[in-house]
Amino acid sequence: MLWIAGGFSLVAGRRGQSRRAQSRSIPPGPPGERGIHKMCxxxxxxxxxxxxxxxxxxxxxxxxxxxxxxxxxxxxxxxxxxxxxxxxxxxxxxxxxxxxxxxxxxxxxxxxxxxxxxxxxxxxxxxxxxxxxxxxxxxxxxxxxxxxxxxxxxxxxxxxxxxxxxxxxxxxxxxxxxxxxxxxxxxxxxxxxxxxxxxxxxxxxxxxxxxxxxxxxxxxxxxxxxxxxxxxxxxxxxxxxxxxxxxxxxxxxxxxxxxxxxxxxxxxxxxxxxxxxxxxxxxxxxxxxxxxxxxxxxxxxxxxxxxxxxxxxxxxxxxxxxxxxxxxxxxxxxxxxxxxxxxxxxxxxxxxxxxxxxxxxxxxxxxxxxxxxxxxxxxxxxxxxxxxxxxxxxxxxxxxxxxxxxxxxxxxxxxxxxxxxxxxxxxxxxxxxxxxxxxxxxxxxxxxxxxxxxxxxxxxxxxxxxLSETTFDPVPVYAKHGLYGGLQAGHSVLGTEVDGPRGPGGSGSVGNEQADDGYVAGGFVGYAAMLDRWQYGVELEADRGDADWDHDNAPGDRDFSAQRDVSYGGAVRLGYLLNPRGLVYTRVGLVRTQFDTFYDDGRGNVVDFEETQTGIRFGAGVEVSLSERVFWRADWTYTAYDDYDVDYTRGVDTFDNDESLFRIGLGYRLYDTRADGGEEEARIAHDFNGAYGGGQLGWTWLETENEGGRGRPIGTSFLSVERGGDGPAGGIFGGYGQTFGPIYAGVEVDAEVASADWDVERVPGRRVYSVKKDYAVGGGVRVGYVLADAALIYGRVGAVLGGFSTSYKLADSGVDEDDERTEPGIRFGGGVEVPASERLFVRLDYTFTDYDSYSIDYGPGSDRFDNDESLIRVGVGYRF
CATH class of the missing domain: 2.40.160 (Porin)
Structure with a gap:
């Protein structure tokens, strides 16, 4: 296709040869300034x-x-x-x-x-x-x-x-x-x-x-x-x-x-x-x-x-x-x-x-x-x-x-x-x-x-x-601002990429992706201000968690683990009122988190230490006002931490942690949220009854308990490890529900594609294997509570069928397996829906799915894979 404007051409390679969707530097400046933008x-x-x-x-x-x-x-x-x-x-x-x-x-x-x-x-x-x-x-x-x-x-x-x-x-x-x-x-x-x-x-x-x-x-x-x-x-x-x-x-x-x-x-x-x-x-x-x-x-x-x-x-x-x-x-x-x-x-x-x-x-x-x-x-x-x-x-x-x-x-x-x-x-x-x-x-x-x-x-x-001027006209606003604070608790998934030397004299290397989940609880304080229907502010937080994973190859081989402990940090927030009681927001900030790391190389070299790492945390959430000052919120964040080295005398492994964190909180504002009568004007007459449908995008963590024989010959030792990886997910949903007073009950089906995977690569000439979550279809029931026509807070449980691709290669025995299968699972979780109009709504949905286990037989031995999934989705739906 040739794209030519009426007076000039957008020609090939206009600003670069880099394979990017956006700039690795920063976004461009305002129109009229090229800034440092590198085109896609x-x-x-x-x-x-x-x-x-x-x-x-x-x-x-x-x-x-x-x-x-x-x-x-x-x-x-x-x-x-x-x-x-x-x-x-x-x-x-x-x-x-x-x-x-x-x-x-x-x-x-x-x-x-x-x-x-x-x-x-x-x-x-x-x-x-x-x-x-x-x-x-x-x-x-x-x-x-x-x-x-x-x-x-x-x-x-x-x-x-x-x-x-x-x-x-x-x-x-x-x-x-x-x-x-x-x-x-x-x-x-x-x-x-x-x-x-x-x-x-x-x-x-x-x-x-x-x-x-x-x-x-x-x-x-x-x-x-x-x-x-x-x-x-x-x-x-x-x-x-x-x-x-x-x-x-x-x-x-x-x-x-x-x-x-x-x-x-x-x-x-x-x-x-x-x-x-x-x-x-x-x-x-x-x-x-x-x-x-x-x-x-x-x-x-x-x-x-x-x-x-x-x-x-x-x-x-x-x-x-x-x-x-x-x-x-x-x-x-x-x-x-x-x-x-x-x-x-x-x-x-x-x-x-x-x-x-x-x-x-x-x-x-x-x-x-x-x-x-x-x-x-x-x-x-x-x-x-x-x-x-x-x-x-x-x-x-x-x-x-x-x-x-x-x-x-x-x-x-x-x-x-x-x-x-x-x-x-x-x-x-x-x-x-x-x-x-x-x-x-x-x-x-x-x-x-x-x-x-x-x-x-x-x-x-x-x-x-x-030199060219930008004009701006006054915008009438009302401002409500002040301090707030609260408590929150939730579910954390800790993932770590472990890379290091292996083999005699470090002649080879290994790359592992580990993950497992746990619980977290803490508090938050912040300052927020309203600007028309927008809210901006800053927030401080602190919590303690116990998410950890473990890699155990016994007897006489490596045993190492990492656990997430205390975390504290701050963030800036930007939110928008979909209705007088329902706010959606995004956030970005820095945190400092302590990790407890253990490493036993199986040769008498043991390392056990605490390491505090800086991470960049970003995410989104929903807040619903329960009264003029009390609010409930659901908050999801992703944190990428600096990596650190574990020196166990015979070599050095690098640990690179990240974290997916979903929390539910209850807070109290020290300021008045009423908009001087504007609340009644902005109230949305949203009917939560009837059929609905929509689309959703999100992020998913695949967690796998991997067990199998190891050693030479295979079976002289036994591996038990918690692996994992993450990736994007997206799909559609539809359902039907009815309210009985403030109580909501309904059924829902959904389908999604995903690209969450983990892999293990031992080179040269050893095991290389991976598991990938490809898709899921399922359905379940939802039960919830409608808060003053401003939000639906719900829990859900149901059954799903998940598609998994497993690749397994063992060079020592010439094994090269590619396995695609569908496994049943039980999915449970909850979320919140906030009306944006009489029929349109926005939702934040978090679920955990426990799938059936399966085994891969590679001749000299077999490995067992038991998959779980933590899935966060943001959706937009329409009630018919």
Missing amino acids: KCARKPWSFAALLMAGSCLAGLPAAAQTVDESPDRDQGGAEAPMRAPEEGEGPYKGLRLGSFLVDPGISVTETYDDNIFAQKTGEEDDLITIVSPTLDVRSDWERHAVGFRAGADIAFYGENQDEDYQDAFVGLNGRYDLSSTSNIFAGLDFAREHEERDSPDDPFAADEPTTYTDLQGVLGTEHRLGDVRLRVGGTAQNLDFRDVDQVGGGEINNDDRDRNQYEVGSRATLLSNPVWQPFVQAAWDVREYDDGRDDFGFERDSDGYSAAIGTNVRLGQGARGEVLAGYMQQDYEDSRFGTVDGLDIGARLNVRATPRVSFNAYLDRSIEETTLIGSPASIDTVGGVTVSHRLSDRLTASVPLYHVRSDFERIDRTDDTTGVGLQLRYLLTSNLYVEGGYNFERRESSDPSEDYDNNIIFARLGAQ
């Missing part, structure tokens, strides 16, 4: 659907060029191909400095970032503080006809401890449009960028002593014509990528010349404009990818040509929503016969909605074929999806929450990467030209190659200035 990897191709969204938010130049010259009501202004960069709420028209018939807008920002895993590693993470200086210059014509725009900028980064990671990125671009008539134009563009490759990219050589830099030169030429009710766009792009060689750790040089290439694309789109609501289109594109070297350093020919074709439609859903959906086919043919043809379904969708004058959200979905340098793989088929919700909290303060997921299926090799991220960004206008921003981003990659997994937490703060 899908933005590397001109036909990329998500490139349209990302470039539209990062490149504010040429607003006139983003529209065609025909302004009749039946056109899609800017169409689906043009960046839909509508002004933010409270943002005034572009001003800048007028120089003749041009508008000039210089800007600069300084950003301070804390990154806890700068190299995107599974273990041995390194953190650092990064300072980034980002100047920009935007020049635009202000003509009645035609348009010219110029953009330039840089990102200059300084690492506090790892100076070799410093980078100096820069870009410059010139775009223009020449109007032939009121219905025809010609557009062209030329862009040059010097960029660096992010460390999380699968193409980044980790042995490199510094980031790989490259230059990106791109040009575009095209034309658009309106022929009656049909708009036709035809265009082409040319791109040259030149990667620099880089020094290797320990000496020598890594050759990147075999990555240098030229890419050419031509394509067209025809759109039918006769209907103002639905505007169907057809499009097709052809591209050629030519590498400077005939073969790469591993002997593969990577030249290829390909095409794509799709049909779709643009749609306008009233004044506040517009979007697009398409489906088609894509194919890339490689000259190397070992690569052959890569093809697949091409899909794309986007939706831009301004739900209220203050609330908007943007969603996107894209699928593409992406180049790679992994040995034996020609490309990956990438599926990218995400949504960003923004809310103007006041005349000066705006909050945004991005959520995204990327799935990369690498062709011809056995590797699949799933990358999930979520963040929170706040922007505050100090003056019409000066702003501050801050936020947090969490990202996790789970790969079929366990060594490529990583977690990443980023916290940032930014101060910026721009």
